[in-house]
Amino acid sequence: MTDSELHPYVELIAREARRPVVSDPAARARVMAAVRAEPIPTRLPVWLRAFQPRAISLSPAVGGLLAAGLVGIGVAVGSFALDRGGHLAGQATVAERPPVSPKVSDTVFVIVAPQAAKVSLVGDFNDWDASKLPLVRVPNSGLWKVAVPLPAGRHLYQFVVDGNWVADPGAPVAGDNGFGRPNSVRIVRTGSAL
Amino acid sequence: MLSASKLPRWLVPPALRVGALLLLGALPAAAQQDPLIKLDPRSRMAIDQMMDTLRQLGLSDARLRSTALQGIRMGVDNGKIVATVSRKFANLKTAFSILGAVGDNELDAAAAVLEAGAKPSQLGAFKTRQKGRTDLDAFTVWADLINRGVPSEETSTAISKLWQEGADEATFRRLWNDVQADISQGQNPGAALQARIREAPGRPAQKPPTTPEGEVENQRSR
Numbered sequence: 001m002t003d004s005e006l007h008p009y010v011e012l013i014a015r016e017a018r019r020p021v022v023s024d025p026a027a028r029a030r031v032m033a034a035v036r037a038e039p040i041p042t043r044l045p046v047w048l049r050a051f052q053p054r055a056i057s058l059s060p061a062v063g064g065l066l067a068a069g070l071v072g073i074g075v076a077v078g079s080f081a082l083d084r085g086g087h088l089a090g091q092a093t094v095a096e097r098p099p100v101s102p103k104v105s106d107t108v109f110v111i112v113a114p115q116a117a118k119v120s121l122v123g124d125f126n127d128w129d130a131s132k133l134p135l136v137r138v139p140n141s142g143l144w145k146v147a148v149p150l151p152a153g154r155h156l157y158q159f160v161v162d163g164n165w166v167a168d169p170g171a172p173v174a175g176d177n178g179f180g181r182p183n184s185v186r187i188v189r190t191g192s193a194l
Numbered sequence: 195m196l197s198a199s200k201l202p203r204w205l206v207p208p209a210l211r212v213g214a215l216l217l218l219g220a221l222p223a224a225a226q227q228d229p230l231i232k233l234d235p236r237s238r239m240a241i242d243q244m245m246d247t248l249r250q251l252g253l254s255d256a257r258l259r260s261t262a263l264q265g266i267r268m269g270v271d272n273g274k275i276v277a278t279v280s281r282k283f284a285n286l287k288t289a290f291s292i293l294g295a296v297g298d299n300e301l302d303a304a305a306a307v308l309e310a311g312a313k314p315s316q317l318g319a320f321k322t323r324q325k326g327r328t329d330l331d332a333f334t335v336w337a338d339l340i341n342r343g344v345p346s347e348e349t350s351t352a353i354s355k356l357w358q359e360g361a362d363e364a365t366f367r368r369l370w371n372d373v374q375a376d377i378s379q380g381q382n383p384g385a386a387l388q389a390r391i392r393e394a395p396g397r398p399a400q401k402p403p404t405t406p407e408g409e410v411e412n413q414r415s416r
Contacts, residue, residue: 065213072216124260128267172338178278
């Protein structure tokens, strides 16, 4: 196909395209003047750049560990904010109002266990934790004793003698606790106990 | 654009360590705060529901919590802990429905009487009380004597009679001391109670309504 066979419109376009371009000698000067007239962008300070939006991408491992850390912080804060009963610290329910006048007095617990190597006291006053209240052996006797400051009221307890839970032979029992061994009962008043 | 591949290499290991330490450090702290977390989720939920119910009734959940804790410390399996707490829960509700708004200590003691084998109707004698008078000792002696083998009917009759006659705390304590001493010496439990109840002095029912020093009635100690 030759030029003479082209459509007149195509010929017109081709002719225009072949025409040499003559640029204005002052154009470059005008463009540079316009650029110089634009304000120079200032670099933001570091603290302001921290608030500028930007996309962050992390690998799954790093992202997972950061999330685990955040969950850990949440659990730690939550566990400190909640007391043991699951209520917000300092928030008492209707049934958990503090006693009007808590009378705390030292209550002595004694058991005779001459062969024992270790005796401790567990009860509702120490969450039944055998590590909290060890009894002390009275020298030259088979007697073990401990004095515990207890508020007035009814307390359930047992002794743990060398790992075995036993009721106090000198106190009333509250009956089968459902776990095979009866709990003993101590009613604490100011200065006397049943 | 900040990507893991562009993070300085020296920054990655400390970040990993901090994340792991935070997670591992927080979980034991939570477990230490609440020992009931050692229960399996299903058992924990069942016990939580019972405790919630008590709180909604305006009662303390301390006894249920203490029972569950004792089971955990003794290494009892979760099913047995839930069964025991359920029985305690039922007895506390029954005692509350009979006695009404008494102190937590008395409610616990009344529930223990039911656990020992007394009938709910036998608690009815303790529904009315004089101001300043506590039935803690009566309930404690009652539950103990049933557990020592004294027939439930005889114990209930004797304790209710003493209570209605106005017996004080010292009377109940003396009765317990004497009967348990007789039983430990080999006497028949029922006979021991009958013998001692005849000696126990009652008190006039119209006792002055004064609150003695150290009274614990209606106290919410826990």
